């Protein structure tokens with residue numbers, strides 16, 4: 001399909017199939033517009049623009065060419081991960097790690113929390129959980145709002161856990177995407193305690209090596225992996241964030257805060 005410009009997007013489809021696909025796309029678009037119009041008629045323009053449904057749709061479509069003109073935010077959708085800055089000081093990281101260690105000594109690491117992609121991790125229901133949740137919520141949700149157009153009060157934690165990669169146990173996490181809207185990766189221990197590691201993003205062929213405490217946020221649907229460590233241990237806090245009523249409607253922060 002070389003030389004057909006945008007049409008090459010349709011891959012191996014025949015001209016007839018391409019026309020059908022285009023027709024289908026237009027029908028879906030007009031159906032969506034019709035539904036939006038009904039919503040606006042029902043609740044009014046201001047309420048519609050503030051609604052979760054509108055904000056989610058706008059964000060999920062914000063990587064599309066036809067959405068660019070409508071956007072007044074720099075979208076995270078389909079874009080390179082962003083460093084949202086330092087979420088925890090060194091002293092706080094030590095406090096959290098101590099609490100995670102206590103938890104692990106008592107209950108051990110879990111290995112089956114994420115079905116298809118088992119990780120060696122602990123849920124964050126430790127003695128510092130409310131500090132962790134409070135800080136992340138106050139810091140990340142307003143920044144997520146800035147980069148997604150979804151208001152801060154609509155965000156929830158779907159999950160939050162700590163992964164312990166270790167040279168003798170789990171060294172890496174294979175390529176996957178996360179089942180939420182946005183994900184946090186935050187290195188907790190010193191970079192001198194391991195070799196290798198970091199997070200790899202396939203789309204950009206980008207290998208990020210975090211500094212302890214920095215909150216790295218990425219579009220959850222980007223394919224990424226935990227790069228293998230070759231020595232020591234790498235301890236990472238991961239949070240899966242989504243809107244209230246997102247894909248499953250489930251969220252967890254009420255258990256902890």
Ligand SMILES: O=C(O)CCC(=O)C(=O)O
Nearest residue numbers: 185198199225226236238
């Ligand atoms: O180890 C990392 O940097 C990535 C972890 C991750 O992607 C996950 O737990 O879903």
Ligand SMILES: [Fe+2]
Nearest residue numbers: 177178183224
């Ligand atoms: Fe992930």
